[in-house]
Structure formats: structure tokens, C-alpha cells
Amino acid sequence: MKELLIAVREGRHRDVPALLAPLDRPERRLALAELKAVRKEAREWEWRERTRAQKAVLVAGAGCHTGAAGCATWIGARELREWARTPYPWVLEVLADRDPAWLADLARRLAARSIESEAEYRLVLELVRMADCPLPVSDGIVRGWAERVSGSRWQRRPHPPLTDILRAEPHLDVLAPHLMNMPELPASVAWSGDADQGAHWPSALTALAAEGLLNRTLLLDRCTTRLLRGGKTADLRFCLLLLRGLEPTVQEEAERVADWIAMAADGPSPVAGHAQEVLARLDGHDRLSVAQLADVSGAVLFRTEKKLVTSQLVLLGKVLRRNPSVAGQLLPVVAEAFGHPDIGIQERALKLTARHLPSIPSTAHQELAHMAAQLGPVHRSAALSVFGDLLDAEPAGDAYEEILPPAPAPRRLAPAPENTAELVEDVVALARSGSWEVTDFERTLDGLIRCAHTDRTALTEALRPALAGQWWAGAGEQDEIDRRFGRNHDGRHLVAASLLGRISERAIAQGRARGTGTGTCFHAALDGVLYARLWEAAAAVRTGELPFLLATPTWHTGSLDPVELVGRLRRYQELGIEPGPADFSQALLRVRRSDGHEAADQAAGLGTVEGDRLAAWIRADEPVAPVLRRHVEAEVPVPQGWFQQSATGARRILLATRERRVIQQEFPRAFHWLGRPYSPTQQSCYHWATSAPQGMAALPEDGETLAAWLLPSVTTCVEEQRGGAWPLPALVETGGPVAGAIHLALAYGLGARYPEDRLSAVDALLLLAARGRLDAALLGKELTVLIDRELVKPGRLASSAAAAAATGAYRTVLSVLVPVLPALLSRERAPRGLSDLLAVAAECAEHGGPPKTGPIAGLGAAAARGGSTQLVRQAARLEAAWGRAAA
Structure with a gap:
């Protein structure tokens, strides 16, 4: 045993089997206790020595365990997987004398654990061979098998077809079907490649099923079940390719009709589209009943994907033409599309209803007329011609009420513990x-x-x-x-x-x-301010002289009540304590300046230097760094590293700030950057676009200044980076005036590339409107400029506007879009996304009524162009809504 432990400590794992062989069961149990101590001790060793020792620990521990459960836990320990060349051959050697039933139990237990490599798969495979038992199937086993198959193909020259490699696999019939049971396919399988490159898994599996090496019916069932369950897009694409390759017969598809109905109703768009194709094929073979068609149509027509809804209406139209007697069962389903947000789908559903309305009893017309009340105003006249007196000429409605989120109220900080x-x-x-x-x-x-x-x-x-x-x-x-x-x-x-x-x-x-705090960007400067406070507090906490901090905020935004700050300064004066320079400077930056004249008088009455500074600061009521009201073209050099947060090119619109000399003269050095003249052309920023909450809380009463400094980060959201717009909701909660900088930042956010950034901007827009501080004309102007410079795409703006309108803020959204539309309508060639913007504006006008302004320039000309394009249709819709409100 002593020689065994010496070999383990020295990392001689090849010697372990011979040293372990003479030991009996009691001696092995004693050795195991020593091995556990060595394993724990090795965690503190230098990594080379630790790796060598852990190999020997693994081999020796596997041989010393007498129970399969403990042995599986020992072999599968994560800390014993840190090497490139595994010692599993020596593990198998020390286990060679075990009973086959024991080895089979060990193989099952290892397969049930996390299998993370091909080597671990080979270990289980060899244990199965030694035990002469069936291969236990698990996600880890299949993952290791797939990696081994893909790896063996790429290691050969020339690369053999995947079909040939799989055909030689002894456990193919049990491992391949399990692929569809896994929560996530192995990367080598999900990345299928092209069918003609020889590495296409779906094609290989369908070929082997045709040869009888795989159970075709089992594969069909597993694919169908996986598509019903859902998952990653790549995994579902694999199952769809495999399913199509298996070419199920009409009988096989008819046996699974309930599955296709469920997929069409709730599956992701590609899955639902395939299910819709299958159902249409079954209908063509008279294998889909009218009741089943009505059931699936009701769910599909409720979906938002226009392609799916249109295809379903086409299918319903074919069935109604072929058999008009089923109109009584299908027209109520068609009428479900009257409430679809797309007016083109509404129109198609109305035409289909009008065509087959005579085929149903007149007593059923009232129900359809009631459902037609969901149609948009643009279809009111057509609906009246179909239903006549059964439909009210103008549906009565309640007075419109704009729905905005509650204006955020400042929350007071709980007292310090x-x-x-x-x-x-x-x-x-x-x-x-x-x-x-x-x-x-x-x-x-x-x-x-x-x-x-x-x-x-x-x-x-x-x-x-x-x-x-x-x-x-x-x-x-x-x-x-x-x-x-x-x-x-x-x-x-x-x-x-x-x-x-x-x-x-x-x-x-x-x-x-x-x-x-003298960094080259806003983030570095505010980080410096924070650390200046922390170092000052680190010194103060050792002496215990300070009773409390001056800069602790009153509210959650970081703002500080001026009266409360005066009281803290008075207490300092009574105790004869000098305020910390960084602490008092941060308190000045946080203090609420608006309506603080009474507090200023109280501060001046203290008769101290700090009191006089506080009084002067409040009375001046100037921003930390005044924002220049001119746009600055950003001459940004190409980033030298992947981590530099900066948009390339010279097209961005950014803002500069003016010098504030009082910051440089009266504040500590850590604060001086804040008072220097700032130009985005001089900034080199390596911080992530999202700023820490502490950055916002450092200047909670200077939203415009913060916005100007944040703009270089915010603009990244319209390019390739996520997160640039995330600070916007917090930004609009700051104090001080709301002017061009905040509205410009909001305009960038509304045109962000990624949906999560656009949602942050929508939240900020609604919060700003709820606080009564939104200047819709200014925001529309900034959006127009950004669109003209191709910094914001109309389609992305339309997505943001639709999300905001869906909350019930129709008039707010329309007031923002009205200044944007004339510039886009005046272009000789309509930009992409303009029809979507017009659709959102029309919906807002229909629900909330247009603002009290004149007609939109260019709208009438766009509506009069003729044709059936979405641009013309949506322009006509908006013009009609505008005209009804004016009348």
C-alpha cells in the first residue's frame, strides 16, 4: 500500500494496476481513505503536478472501490477530468477481474452521468463489451457516439460518406433514434451541412432507414414527437429534414393528423408551415374532416404570421368552392380573421365571407355581422355592403383614453442599517x-x-x-x-x-x-469619482470619526433632498467635523436643484464654506456640463481591438458639452473630467455599452449631460452590438430639463437592431410620456434626421412604434410618427419599412384619433398612386382615418 501511495503522489498511473493487484478488499478500503486525502491535498498543488497525480488517483480509486455506485461517482468526478490524455485504459485494467454483473451496473451508472467526451463514451462501450450486456442509452452516450462518428469521418482521407460510417456502427439501431429524444442535439449532428457533401445526418439516416438498418416507423414517431415538443431552431430543422426524407405515406400522415393540427396551431413558424402543407395534402385526399379543418383553422387564423394565415384562408377557400354545403361550419371560422391586425388579411376574409354568405341560412348572418364589427374602419363600407342593416354604420364606442404606465414616483431609501x-x-x-x-x-x-x-x-x-x-x-x-x-x-x-x-x-x-477620474471617457470618469469616494471612506472607517456620509441619496434614483443635505451639514458643524472632499462633492452633484431656494437660504445661514458652496450651487441651477445645441459629426477612428465600444464611420450624430470651470476650480481632481469641454471626436472608450447603475446615480439631476456622454455607447445599438439602449429607462427618470440630448438618445434606441434594445427604448418613451416630459415634435425631428442619414431604418422604427401602440398609447405614438412621415413620403423611391410605419400610424389614428394638426404632406399623393401595394393601401387607410376624424 505504501508503494501504491508513493506512485500515486508521483503521478505514475501506469504502475498503479500492478501495485494494486496484490491488495485484498480490506487493504483496498484502507488505501481508498488515503487516496481521498491525497485527492484533497492535490487541489493545492501546482497544475502540472496536480494533473499527473489526479490521473493516478483516478486509476487507483477506481480499483479500490468495491461498490459500483461509489466507483461510478469516483470516475465521473469533474475534478478528475482535467487532462488531455485520459488514463481510462488503466482504469479498465484494474477493473478487469470484476464480475460481469458488477461491470454492467457500473456501465449503466456512468452512462446516466454526464458524458462529456468521446473518451468517456469509449470507456462505457468497453465496459459493455467486458460485461457482455446491452449498451445503456442516455443523452451523454449518444452525444459521445455522435462526436466519435463525426471525428472518425474527418480523420480519414478522403472523407468517406457519413452513411458508410454509420452503417458499420454496431449500436446504430438504438443510438440513432435517441437523437430526437435529447433536449438539444449534438453540435455535429445539428450542423448538417449540405446533402451532397457526404456529412448530412438527415440524408444518412433516411438512407439507412430505407436499407432496413433503422426502424422507419420509430424514426417517424420520434420526429413527430420532437416537433411537437419544440426546441432550438437547428434541432427542429434537423427533424423536419429527416421527416421529409422519410417521405411518409398518406396513410402514415393521416394516422398522425392530431399531431399536425397541434403543430399548425402552436408550433414555431417552420414547423407550423410544414404541418399546414401536410393538412392541405390530407384534405386533397379526403383524409381531413370538416370538423378537423375548422378546428385547426380557428387556431391558425389567430396566429400573427401573415404567410400562415393567408395560406389557411386559401385552403378554406378551396374547400368552400369544392363543397359550398360546409359554409355553415367554416364561415364562422373565416370570420375569426376579421380581428387580425393586418388589413390585407381582413380584406381577404371579408371577400371570402361575402362570396359564400348566400350558402348559409339567413339566421346565421347575424353572428357573422357581429364578428365583422372587429374589422378596421378602412373596411367598414365593404362590410356594410355585405351585411347591410345587420351591421351598425358606426359602432358606438367609449370616449378614447390614452393608456400610459404610471408616472414613476421616487422611492425613498430605507435608513442605513x-x-x-x-x-x-x-x-x-x-x-x-x-x-x-x-x-x-x-x-x-x-x-x-x-x-x-x-x-x-x-x-x-x-x-x-x-x-x-x-x-x-x-x-x-x-x-x-x-x-x-x-x-x-x-x-x-x-x-x-x-x-x-x-x-x-x-x-x-x-x-x-x-x-x-481623469480618464478619456464618461465611464472612466465616473468610475474614478466612485473610487475617490471609496478610498476616502476606507480612511474614515478606520478612525470612526465620521457619524454618517453626506452623499447618501434620498431617493432610489440617486437624488438627494437639499433640506436633508443642509441638516447633515449642520450636524457636521455641531460635531466640529470637516466633510470629506469627495463625499461633499458627490453630494453637490446629487442634490436636487429645482425649487431649492429655501434650502439655499438655510445653507447660506450655516456660515460655513460648505454651506456657502451648497447655496451657490442650488441658486446657480446649472447643469454639470451644459450640452451644446449643435450636432457634432463623429470622426471616429476604426477600433484597434474587438473590445472598443465605438461605432465606425463619420455619420453618427452626437453631442458635445461645454466647459464648467467651477468643477475644475472647486472640486477634487477626481471630478475634473466632468467639467472639461467634451467632444465625442476626442473620446476613446473601451467600456461596454451598458453603464453601471452607479454611473446614473452619480449625476441624477443632469439627465441631458448624461445623455450627451452616453450617446457614443447608445449609438452602438443600431449596429451590431446589444445593450446600448438598456440605460434609457433609467435615463428618463433623471432630474433636470429634458431636451435634445435625451430625445436624440431615445431616437437611436427606437431604431435599434435587436428587439430587446427596442423594448428598452419603448419603455423609456412611455415613461417619458407618463411624466409629461415628452416632446413628440422634437423626437420626430431627431428620428427624421437619423433616418435621412441611414442610421435608423424605418422598419425597426415601425417595430418599436407597434410595440408602444400595443400598450394603448396610440396618440403618443402617432404624435411621434406624424413629423417623420412627410419626409419619407416625399422621397422619389419609398424606403423599405414605410408601409409598416403607415400601418402603425393608421392603427393609431383609427383607435385614438389623429392629433390636432393639418393633413400629412404627401399622404394623399401616396394613396392616389393606384395599385395594390401595401404602401398604397396603408396610405389610403391612414388618409381615411384622418378624414373621418376631421369630419
């Missing part, structure tokens, strides 16, 4: 979560200052064991800890680490003297 146990819980939660959420961070930071002031010893004793697992709390070298904190790493831990004495006095002095 002064109880030691509560504070320790908050500090640990913040350290472990990695969150920079404003309310949690600010309350916890203020709580540390307060508790250190009242009972620093008790706080230290409670925090030390709670934070014992943090990287800086161990026995590391002080220089390394100081160096990491000095690089502004792990800012959430900085103050707590200082309180516990894990940062040297020298490092704290250097951190405060460094005066960070």
Missing part, C-alpha cells in the same frame, strides 16, 4: 452578489461609516468571520493585496477590507492621493 448584525448581513450579501445596485450599495456604505463611528470594535469582530472566505481576508502577501486594491479591483470590498486592517495605511494614502 445601524444594527451590527443587520449590517454584517448586508455587507456579506453585497460582497457575494457582485451587485452595484444603488440603494443596496449606498445604504451599506453609509451603514459601515455609522457603525464604525458608534462601535468599531463590535463591528470588526462581527465582520471578520463573516468575510473570512474573501480573497483578501486570508494569509496573502500585503503587497499583493495593496496592489490589487490599488488598481481599483473589487471596489465593493474596499471599505470592509480597510476596516479589518487588510489594506495598509500606505495603500490608503496612495489611493486618496492618486485622484482617479
Whole structure:
């Protein structure tokens, strides 16, 4: 046993089988306990030594386990999978003397675990051969098998057809059908390639099914079940290709008619389209009953995909022409399309109803007329000609009411925790979560200052064991800890680490003297402001002199009540305490300036330097950095790295800010960037587009300034990057005036490339309208300019507008679109997406009525062009809605 353990520690796994062979069961149990200790000890070794030892640990542990369950757990441990060349041949050697039933049990248990490589698949396969038992089938086994098959094909020259490789697989009949049972197909299978390249899995499986090597009926059932279950697009495409390749007969398709109905009703568009084709084929062979057709049609006509809905109406039309006697069963289903948002589908459904209305009893007309009330105003006259007096000429409706979200009310921060146990819980939660959420961070930071002031010893004793697992709390070298904190790493831990004495006095002095915040972009500047506050708090918490922080916000946005700040300064004055420069400067940036004249008088009455500065700051009521009202063409160089957040080219519209000298003269160095003249042409930003919440909370009363500085990041959302528009909802909650910068940022967001960015912009639009601060004419003007410069595409704007209108904000959306449409309608060639914009505008006008403005320039000419294009139809629809409102 001693020699075995020496070999394991030295990583000589090839020697383990010979050293293990003489040991009996009790000796192996004793050796196993020692191996567990070595395994635990090796985790701290240098990685080369650890890898060598773990190979030997794996082989020896597998041979020392007497139970299959424990052996499977040992072999399948994740930490024992860290090498390139696996020692599984030696594992098999130490298990060669086991009973076949034991080996079969081990193979089943390993197959049920996560199989992550071809080597693990081969291990199970060899155990099955040794036990002479059936191969256990699991997702991991099939994944390893698929990787081995694909790998063996690419390793040969020339590459043989996949069909030939699969034909030679001994377990093909049980492994291949399981592919459709997996939650996600192996990448090598899902990526099918072209059918004529020899690596096409669907073609290979259908060929083998035709040869009788695979059960064709089983494959049909598995494909159908998988398509019903849904999944990733690539997986469903694989199943569709396989299903089509199997070429099911009419009888086989008829046996699964309930499945096709379910797919057409609820499946993804490609799956629903295939099911629709099958149902149409079954109808052509008289294998689809009228009741089944009505059942599936009711669900399909409710879908939003116009292609599917149109195809279903075509099928219904064919059936009605062939057999008019079924009109009584099918016309009520056709009438379901009267409520579809697309007016073209409404028109097709109305024409189909009118054509076959005489085939049903007059007593059934009333029901269809009632459903025709869902038709849009553009079809009212046609519906009246079909249903006559059964349809009201103008449906009575309630007075229109704009639906907007509740205007967000500022939420007050809960008082900072002064109880030691509560504070320790908050500090640990913040350290472990990695969150920079404003309310949690600010309350916890203020709580540390307060508790250190009242009972620093008790706080230290409670925090030390709670934070014992943090990287800086161990026995590391002080220089390394100081160096990491000095690089502004792990800012959430900085103050707590200082309180516990894990940062040297020298490092704290250097951190405060460094005066960070002079970066080249907005993100770096605000990061510097945050760290200037943290280093200042790290020094204060060691002495316990400060009773509380001045800059702790009053509300969740980061804003600070001026009267509350005056009270804090008065308390400092009574205690004879000098405010921290960074803390007081951040408090000035957060204080609410509007309607603060009374607070300014109180501040001036303090008779202190800080009181006078606060009074002057509130009375001036100027933004931190005034935004220039001119557009700046961004001369942005091509990024030198993939991580640089910057749109290339010189077409973007950005904004500059003016110098604010008081920031540079009276604030600490960390704040100076905020007061310097800013031009986006001088910015080199390497931060992600989404800014941390702390950035917003640093300037909560300067939304316009924030918007101007955020624009280079926001503009990335119209290109290839996600997340640029995510800060917009928080941006519109900021204080101060709302003018060109915020509206320009919102315009970029409404034209974002990805839906999640557009939804963020829609949320911001609705919040701005709910607060009564939306300038629709200004937003429309900014959108027009961006569309003219091809920075925003009309189709994406239409998607955003439709999402906003769907919430019930019809007049808000229409007021934004009205300034945009004339410029697009005046173009000689209509841009793509204009018909979609007109459709959204028409829907808004029909529901909420047009705003009190004159006619839209160019709309009449577009409607009078003639033809049946969507542009002409939607222009006519909008013009009709406008005319009815004017009448």
C-alpha cells in the first residue's frame, strides 16, 4: 500500500494496476481513505503536478472501490477530468477481474452521468463489451457516439460518406433514434451541412432507414414527437429534414393528423408551415374532416404570421368552392380573421365571407355581422355592403383614453442599517452578489461609516468571520493585496477590507492621493469619482470619526433632498467635523436643484464654506456640463481591438458639452473630467455599452449631460452590438430639463437592431410620456434626421412604434410618427419599412384619433398612386382615418 501511495503522489498511473493487484478488499478500503486525502491535498498543488497525480488517483480509486455506485461517482468526478490524455485504459485494467454483473451496473451508472467526451463514451462501450450486456442509452452516450462518428469521418482521407460510417456502427439501431429524444442535439449532428457533401445526418439516416438498418416507423414517431415538443431552431430543422426524407405515406400522415393540427396551431413558424402543407395534402385526399379543418383553422387564423394565415384562408377557400354545403361550419371560422391586425388579411376574409354568405341560412348572418364589427374602419363600407342593416354604420364606442404606465414616483431609501448584525448581513450579501445596485450599495456604505463611528470594535469582530472566505481576508502577501486594491479591483470590498486592517495605511494614502477620474471617457470618469469616494471612506472607517456620509441619496434614483443635505451639514458643524472632499462633492452633484431656494437660504445661514458652496450651487441651477445645441459629426477612428465600444464611420450624430470651470476650480481632481469641454471626436472608450447603475446615480439631476456622454455607447445599438439602449429607462427618470440630448438618445434606441434594445427604448418613451416630459415634435425631428442619414431604418422604427401602440398609447405614438412621415413620403423611391410605419400610424389614428394638426404632406399623393401595394393601401387607410376624424 505504501508503494501504491508513493506512485500515486508521483503521478505514475501506469504502475498503479500492478501495485494494486496484490491488495485484498480490506487493504483496498484502507488505501481508498488515503487516496481521498491525497485527492484533497492535490487541489493545492501546482497544475502540472496536480494533473499527473489526479490521473493516478483516478486509476487507483477506481480499483479500490468495491461498490459500483461509489466507483461510478469516483470516475465521473469533474475534478478528475482535467487532462488531455485520459488514463481510462488503466482504469479498465484494474477493473478487469470484476464480475460481469458488477461491470454492467457500473456501465449503466456512468452512462446516466454526464458524458462529456468521446473518451468517456469509449470507456462505457468497453465496459459493455467486458460485461457482455446491452449498451445503456442516455443523452451523454449518444452525444459521445455522435462526436466519435463525426471525428472518425474527418480523420480519414478522403472523407468517406457519413452513411458508410454509420452503417458499420454496431449500436446504430438504438443510438440513432435517441437523437430526437435529447433536449438539444449534438453540435455535429445539428450542423448538417449540405446533402451532397457526404456529412448530412438527415440524408444518412433516411438512407439507412430505407436499407432496413433503422426502424422507419420509430424514426417517424420520434420526429413527430420532437416537433411537437419544440426546441432550438437547428434541432427542429434537423427533424423536419429527416421527416421529409422519410417521405411518409398518406396513410402514415393521416394516422398522425392530431399531431399536425397541434403543430399548425402552436408550433414555431417552420414547423407550423410544414404541418399546414401536410393538412392541405390530407384534405386533397379526403383524409381531413370538416370538423378537423375548422378546428385547426380557428387556431391558425389567430396566429400573427401573415404567410400562415393567408395560406389557411386559401385552403378554406378551396374547400368552400369544392363543397359550398360546409359554409355553415367554416364561415364562422373565416370570420375569426376579421380581428387580425393586418388589413390585407381582413380584406381577404371579408371577400371570402361575402362570396359564400348566400350558402348559409339567413339566421346565421347575424353572428357573422357581429364578428365583422372587429374589422378596421378602412373596411367598414365593404362590410356594410355585405351585411347591410345587420351591421351598425358606426359602432358606438367609449370616449378614447390614452393608456400610459404610471408616472414613476421616487422611492425613498430605507435608513442605513445601524444594527451590527443587520449590517454584517448586508455587507456579506453585497460582497457575494457582485451587485452595484444603488440603494443596496449606498445604504451599506453609509451603514459601515455609522457603525464604525458608534462601535468599531463590535463591528470588526462581527465582520471578520463573516468575510473570512474573501480573497483578501486570508494569509496573502500585503503587497499583493495593496496592489490589487490599488488598481481599483473589487471596489465593493474596499471599505470592509480597510476596516479589518487588510489594506495598509500606505495603500490608503496612495489611493486618496492618486485622484482617479481623469480618464478619456464618461465611464472612466465616473468610475474614478466612485473610487475617490471609496478610498476616502476606507480612511474614515478606520478612525470612526465620521457619524454618517453626506452623499447618501434620498431617493432610489440617486437624488438627494437639499433640506436633508443642509441638516447633515449642520450636524457636521455641531460635531466640529470637516466633510470629506469627495463625499461633499458627490453630494453637490446629487442634490436636487429645482425649487431649492429655501434650502439655499438655510445653507447660506450655516456660515460655513460648505454651506456657502451648497447655496451657490442650488441658486446657480446649472447643469454639470451644459450640452451644446449643435450636432457634432463623429470622426471616429476604426477600433484597434474587438473590445472598443465605438461605432465606425463619420455619420453618427452626437453631442458635445461645454466647459464648467467651477468643477475644475472647486472640486477634487477626481471630478475634473466632468467639467472639461467634451467632444465625442476626442473620446476613446473601451467600456461596454451598458453603464453601471452607479454611473446614473452619480449625476441624477443632469439627465441631458448624461445623455450627451452616453450617446457614443447608445449609438452602438443600431449596429451590431446589444445593450446600448438598456440605460434609457433609467435615463428618463433623471432630474433636470429634458431636451435634445435625451430625445436624440431615445431616437437611436427606437431604431435599434435587436428587439430587446427596442423594448428598452419603448419603455423609456412611455415613461417619458407618463411624466409629461415628452416632446413628440422634437423626437420626430431627431428620428427624421437619423433616418435621412441611414442610421435608423424605418422598419425597426415601425417595430418599436407597434410595440408602444400595443400598450394603448396610440396618440403618443402617432404624435411621434406624424413629423417623420412627410419626409419619407416625399422621397422619389419609398424606403423599405414605410408601409409598416403607415400601418402603425393608421392603427393609431383609427383607435385614438389623429392629433390636432393639418393633413400629412404627401399622404394623399401616396394613396392616389393606384395599385395594390401595401404602401398604397396603408396610405389610403391612414388618409381615411384622418378624414373621418376631421369630419
